[in-house]
Amino acid sequence: MRILILGGDGYLGWPTAMRFASLGHDVMVIDNYLRRRMALECGAEALMVNPNLNDRSDIFRDASGKNIGVVIGDCADYRILSEAFINFKPDTVVHYAEQPSAPYSMMGFDEASRTLNNNLNSTFNLIWAVLNHAPECHIVKLGTMGEYGTPNIDIEEGWIDIEHKGRSDKFLFPRQAGSLYHTTKILDTDLLWFYVRNHDLKVTDLMQGPVYGLSTTESDLGVKLLPNFHYDDIFGTVINRFLTQAVAGIPLTVYGEGSQVRGYINIIDTLKCVELAVNNSVKSGELRILNQFTELFSVNEIAAMVKEAGDELGMNVVVEKINNPRKEKEKHYYNPSYDGLRNLGWKPTLMTGEVVKNLLLKIAEFKGNIDVTRIQPRIKW
Amino acid sequence: MRILILGGDGYLGWPTAMRFASLGHDVMVIDNYLRRRMALECGAEALMVNPNLNDRSDIFRDASGKNIGVVIGDCADYRILSEAFINFKPDTVVHYAEQPSAPYSMMGFDEASRTLNNNLNSTFNLIWAVLNHAPECHIVKLGTMGEYGTPNIDIEEGWIDIEHKGRSDKFLFPRQAGSLYHTTKILDTDLLWFYVRNHDLKVTDLMQGPVYGLSTTESDLGVKLLPNFHYDDIFGTVINRFLTQAVAGIPLTVYGEGSQVRGYINIIDTLKCVELAVNNSVKSGELRILNQFTELFSVNEIAAMVKEAGDELGMNVVVEKINNPRKEKEKHYYNPSYDGLRNLGWKPTLMTGEVVKNLLLKIAEFKGNIDVTRIQPRIKW
Numbered sequence: 001m002r003i004l005i006l007g008g009d010g011y012l013g014w015p016t017a018m019r020f021a022s023l024g025h026d027v028m029v030i031d032n033y034l035r036r037r038m039a040l041e042c043g044a045e046a047l048m049v050n051p052n053l054n055d056r057s058d059i060f061r062d063a064s065g066k067n068i069g070v071v072i073g074d075c076a077d078y079r080i081l082s083e084a085f086i087n088f089k090p091d092t093v094v095h096y097a098e099q100p101s102a103p104y105s106m107m108g109f110d111e112a113s114r115t116l117n118n119n120l121n122s123t124f125n126l127i128w129a130v131l132n133h134a135p136e137c138h139i140v141k142l143g144t145m146g147e148y149g150t151p152n153i154d155i156e157e158g159w160i161d162i163e164h165k166g167r168s169d170k171f172l173f174p175r176q177a178g179s180l181y182h183t184t185k186i187l188d189t190d191l192l193w194f195y196v197r198n199h200d201l202k203v204t205d206l207m208q209g210p211v212y213g214l215s216t217t218e219s220d221l222g223v224k225l226l227p228n229f230h231y232d233d234i235f236g237t238v239i240n241r242f243l244t245q246a247v248a249g250i251p252l253t254v255y256g257e258g259s260q261v262r263g264y265i266n267i268i269d270t271l272k273c274v275e276l277a278v279n280n281s282v283k284s285g286e287l288r289i290l291n292q293f294t295e296l297f298s299v300n301e302i303a304a305m306v307k308e309a310g311d312e313l314g315m316n317v318v319v320e321k322i323n324n325p326r327k328e329k330e331k332h333y334y335n336p337s338y339d340g341l342r343n344l345g346w347k348p349t350l351m352t353g354e355v356v357k358n359l360l361l362k363i364a365e366f367k368g369n370i371d372v373t374r375i376q377p378r379i380k381w
Numbered sequence: 382m383r384i385l386i387l388g389g390d391g392y393l394g395w396p397t398a399m400r401f402a403s404l405g406h407d408v409m410v411i412d413n414y415l416r417r418r419m420a421l422e423c424g425a426e427a428l429m430v431n432p433n434l435n436d437r438s439d440i441f442r443d444a445s446g447k448n449i450g451v452v453i454g455d456c457a458d459y460r461i462l463s464e465a466f467i468n469f470k471p472d473t474v475v476h477y478a479e480q481p482s483a484p485y486s487m488m489g490f491d492e493a494s495r496t497l498n499n500n501l502n503s504t505f506n507l508i509w510a511v512l513n514h515a516p517e518c519h520i521v522k523l524g525t526m527g528e529y530g531t532p533n534i535d536i537e538e539g540w541i542d543i544e545h546k547g548r549s550d551k552f553l554f555p556r557q558a559g560s561l562y563h564t565t566k567i568l569d570t571d572l573l574w575f576y577v578r579n580h581d582l583k584v585t586d587l588m589q590g591p592v593y594g595l596s597t598t599e600s601d602l603g604v605k606l607l608p609n610f611h612y613d614d615i616f617g618t619v620i621n622r623f624l625t626q627a628v629a630g631i632p633l634t635v636y637g638e639g640s641q642v643r644g645y646i647n648i649i650d651t652l653k654c655v656e657l658a659v660n661n662s663v664k665s666g667e668l669r670i671l672n673q674f675t676e677l678f679s680v681n682e683i684a685a686m687v688k689e690a691g692d693e694l695g696m697n698v699v700v701e702k703i704n705n706p707r708k709e710k711e712k713h714y715y716n717p718s719y720d721g722l723r724n725l726g727w728k729p730t731l732m733t734g735e736v737v738k739n740l741l742l743k744i745a746e747f748k749g750n751i752d753v754t755r756i757q758p759r760i761k762w
Contacts, residue, residue, distance in 0.1 A: 078490065109459065109509045116505055117498075120568075124497055128490045152550035153543060162534060162543055162555070167714070169533035174543070174552035176574070183575045187501075187568045193557070194564045198708055198762060327579055333548070381579060 002026045003278065004088055006075045006122065007096030008068075009053050010035055011227045012142070012211065012270055016094055018218035018225065019271045020278075021066040028069035028088045029053060030081070031097070034118065035228075035235070038104060038111075044232040044374055047214075047244070047366050051224050063221040076121035078128065085133040092278050093130070095141045097122040098188075102146070102179035103234045103325075103379040112180050119184040120191070127195045136202070138281040140274060143189060143205045145263055145293060145336065146182035147175045150329050155336035158205065158289020178328050179381070193287050200285040204277045209263035209293030211270055212239030212351075215362055227267065229363075232374040239264060239302055241375060243356070246310035246317045247363045248370045255377070256324030258300035261334040263293025266349045276344040290340035294348040309356035325377035383407045384659065385469055387456045387503065388477030389449075390434050391416055392608045393523070393592065393651055397475055399599035399606065400652045401659075402447040409450035409469045410434060411462070412478070415499065416609075416616070419485060419492075425616050425755055427609040428595075428625070428747050437606060444602040457502035459509065466514040473659050474511070476522045478503040479569075483527070483560035484615045484706075487762040493561050500565040501572070508576045517583070519662040521655060524570060524586045526644055526674060526717065527563035528556045531710050536717035539586065539670020559709050560762070574668050581666040585658045590644035590674030592651055593620035593732075596743055608648065610744075613755040620645060620683055622756060624737070627691035627698045628744045629751045636758070637705030639681035642715040644674025647730045657725040671721035675729040690737035706758035 003020050007013040008029020021027045031053060039045050051059065057068045069088065073080035075097040098119040099105065105115040123141070130137045148155045151174065160173045172193060175186040192203050214229040230236040231244035242252045265273075273292045282288045297305075303319045310317035324330065342348075349355070384401050388394040389410020402408045412434060420426050432440065438449045450469065454461035456478040479500040480486065486496040504522070511518045529536045532555065541554045553574060556567040573584050595610040611617040612625035623633045646654075654673045663669045678686075684700045691698035705711065723729075730736070 078494070109513070112509070113459070113502075113505065116501065116572075120497065120501065121494075124494065128493070132490070151552070153545040153548045160543070160545065162541070164534040164541065167534045169555075171532070171555035171557065174550075174555070175571075176552065176578075180575065183571060186571050190556075190564060190567050190571065191497075194561065197557075 001092050002088060002090045003092045003094065004084065004090035005029045005094045005096065006126065007031055007098065009033060010096050011230070012267065013096040014056065015216045015219050015227050015267060016271055016274055017068050018060055019216065019275065021068050022064060022218055028071065028084065030071040030073055030075060030084050032072065032074040034099065038099065039230070039235055042104065042234050044230065044234045046228040046230050047369050048226060048229065050226070050228045056225060059222060059224050063225065064218065075125060076118050078125045081125045081129045082133065085129040090134060090137055092138045092140065093126060094274060094278070095123065095126055095139060098184070099181065101235050102181040105179055105181035106381040107379055115181055116184055120187055123188045123191055127191065127201065130201060131199055139201060139203045140277045141188065141192065141203060141205050143207045144182055144185050145207050145209045145291060146177050147186045147189060147207060148173060148336070149176040149178055150332040150334055151176070152333050157291050157337050157340050158207065178326065196285060196287040202282045202284055203287045204282060205287060205289045206273060206277060206292045207289060208270065209265050210237040210239065211265055211267050212237060213267035213359060216268055216271055231370065233377045234379065238299060242303060242306040243359050243363050244370055245375060246306050246315050247360055247367055248372050249315065250372050251318040251320035252303045252306060253376065254299050254303050254319060254321045255326060256321070257330045258303065258321060259298050259330050260328060261296050261298045263296050263336060263338070264351065265293045266351065266355070269294055269349050272346055273341050276341060276346055280344050291336055291338045292341060293338060295351060296334065305351065305356055309353050310360055313357060313360055325380040327381055382473050383469060383471045384473045384475065385465065385471035386410045386475045386477065387507065388412055388479065390414060391477050392611070393648065394477040395437065396597045396600055396608050396648060397652055397655055398449050399441055400597065400656065402449050403445060403599055409452065409465070411452040411454055411456060411465050413453065413455040415480065419480065420611070420616055423485065423615050425611065425613040427611050428750050429607060429610065431607070431609045432605050440603060440605050444606065445599065456506060457499050459506045462506045462510045463514065466510040471515060471518055473519045473521060474507060475655060475659070476504065476507055476520060479565070480562065482616050483562040484760040486560055486562035488760050496562055497565055501568055504569045504572055508572065508582065511582060512580055520582060520584045521658045522569065522573065522584060522586050524588045525563055525566050526588050526590045526672060527558050528567045528570060528588060529554060530557040530559055531713040531715055532557065533714050538672050538718050538721050539588065559707065577666060577668040583663045583665055584668045585663060586668060586670045587654060587658060587673045588670060589651065590646050591618040591620065592646050592648050593618060594648035594740060597649055597652060612751065614758045615760065619680060623684060623687045624740050624744055625751055626756060627687050627696050628741055628748055629753050630696065631753050632699040632701035633684045633687060634757065635680050635684050635700060635702045636707060637702070638711045639684065639702060640679050640711050641709060642677050642679045644677050644717060644719070645732065646674045647732065647736070650675055650730050653727055654722050657722060657727055661725050672717055672719045673722060674719060676732060677715065686732065686737055690734050691741055694738060694741055696741070706761040708762055
């Protein structure tokens with residue numbers, strides 16, 4: 001297949017590109033380094049310095065014999081995305097080209113506006129590039145479980161049948177997110193669903209939980225092929241933050257009571273799920289929505305797992321509750337469905353003590369790079 | 382009150398400004414003439430040439446003794462909106478600053494992108510101007526009944542209680558619109574609801590049906606104070622199109638079977654409803670949603686009413702069914718609630734034969750301006 005990856009420089013984009021190239025697909029990535037620039041502006045650079053995309057592509061070709069095409073450009077600029085479609089003629093697009101940080105989106109007007117305009121226009125331009133240049137192309141879009149928020153009813157996979165006053169209909173499952181970033185993903189879903197209905201697009205929306213990990217089959221080919229790993233308060237996800245705090249010998253910072261529950265997923269499984277979605281396309285006019293996470297944990301449970309694994313490695317981990325910088329329900333019902341990807345054949349990678357210990361050891365190789373001043377929450381909402 | 386009207390040059394914006402000024406409020410309008418430019422580009426100018434906003438403000442002051450402040454600028458530019466807030470210090474904002482045409486939004490990439498970016502950024506900038514400069518300001522936003530689409534269940538006013546697998550919660554009523562324009566209004570609602578929840582905004586979202594008419598108390602003070610009245614396929618709403626076709630002596634063009642049902646409202650009642658919303662503010666952190674229409678009609682019923690009134694005036698009206706240029710359900714269930722505004726005291730103006738005849742006579746004064754080539758649908762989706 002010819003697979004175009006939008007946001008191919010990212011934590012998930014780059015490992016995805018290597019995976020599909022390894023599997024023998026024609027792969028092209030496009031990225032404008034927006035996430036790197038934002039991280040730099042926020043004083044929140046990744047744990048290790050990643051080479052630029054062209055260099056990474058060269059390093060990967062030397063290591064694997066496989067090629068990854070690179071376009072440096074902005075997916076929120078239609079001209080650039082359109083040219084990439086005309087030149088590469090993808091039959092599948094994996095869309096990661098979004099500002100990915102909830103805290104960043106809550107900093108102020110400039111960051112919020114950038115999040116809204118980047119994320120909406122990337123998705124909108126993708127829709128139109130497909131309509132104009134590749135109407136049979138399958139769009140595999142990364143959404144987030146955060147679109148659903150924490151409703152008091154079971155979360156279904158994207159859709160819900162509603163019976164109301166003796167009549168019934170099927171609708172998108174209600175969405176109500178906890179940050180502007182997550183809200184832009186709701187807007188993406190609304191846009192995609194409109195164009196699917198009216199223009200017969202083929203779309204898979206993967207509602208992913210927070211990702212953790214920094215090791216995939218291909219990224220382990222060389223230290224310069226690692227995904228960009230963020231451990232800071234802005235771009236780092238909670239498990240990656242806790243792992244880094246354990247390695248650095250500073251307390252794990254649990255926000256509030258720590259009883260917030262989410263569904264988490266190892267980066268290895270992100271690649272498996274995206275691969276399953278790509279290999280099992282949908283029909284024209286179908287918006288397939290799949291909930292993409294492995295296990296439900298509370299923040300306290302995650303902290304306890306990291307502490308247990310860290311203590312076994314002699315790290316003497318301390319867990320500390322701090323004031324919650326976010327407006328979120330700490331006690332809430334949470335029961336999301338997750339059959340879709342398992343029905344496609346996914347065998348999840350669980351977060352065992354062994355997995356956690358291996359991650360701690362991997363991060364420990366970069367211990368000297370950790371800046372402990374950038375982990376405490378700087379953004380409140 | 383100090384009332385800022387975004388989109389104050391529009392079909393509804395200008396009459397709203399005159400109404401509030403007449404009632405003794407301090408009124409300022411802001412507009413960048415986007416709708417005029419789009420209409421010009423599409424060959425779809427209004428029935429009569431409206432003076433520019435500064436001139437209209439002068440004409441209105443001469444006629445009424447009341448003042449309307451004017452800012453010519455783009456609400457999708459935060460700097461301009463922000464300055465208007467700092468200078469004018471509104472306690473209420475009425476937000477009409479959106480590209481209002483469904484067909485325009487379905488023309489192609491450029492028009493769709495303009496619709497998305499103008500509408501989303503106007504709303505987004507308004508949210509931030511309020512947060513930064515007037516956190517107690519009440520936002521009265523024009524949404525559309527079209528956000529709901531035509532679901533197979535009763536349409537409630539904005540919200541729905543869902544019982545699911547033995548548990549329950551309250552959500553935004555499901556939205557599923559028939560054009561990109563209507564979809565941008567869904568995105569607006571999502572954005573507003575997020576910032577209401579997280580930042581305690583005060584918002585009223587008026588879900589309005591298609592508006593008809595061209596006469597209000599203040600616009601009748603002089604021909605140069607009339608609202609810009611569109612009768613073309615792009616910016617004209619169905620009743621205004623039919624009225625103009627009757628006056629021009631050409632067939633009323635019913636799209637498809639004509640059994641599509643919507644809730645309609647006279648422009649006189651738009652002003653009444655907006656006034657009720659403004660006079661009855663909401664509390665901080667409340668998103669009040671009101672369905673704003675008078676009566677449900679099928680397209681066939683509207684055509685029959687216009688024909689009956691026109692025939693009584695000797696116009697010999699012909700009704701013609703043409704292929705539906707739109708992707709929409711022609712037979713569908715439609716039962717929307719509409720108690721909210723009536724509970725606030727609204728006494729609706731019904732579309733009687735007398736009302737229709739008066740509108741026909743009013744439009745007939747401008748019969749020489751009608752360009753019959755711009756009424757047939759030029760845009761298909």
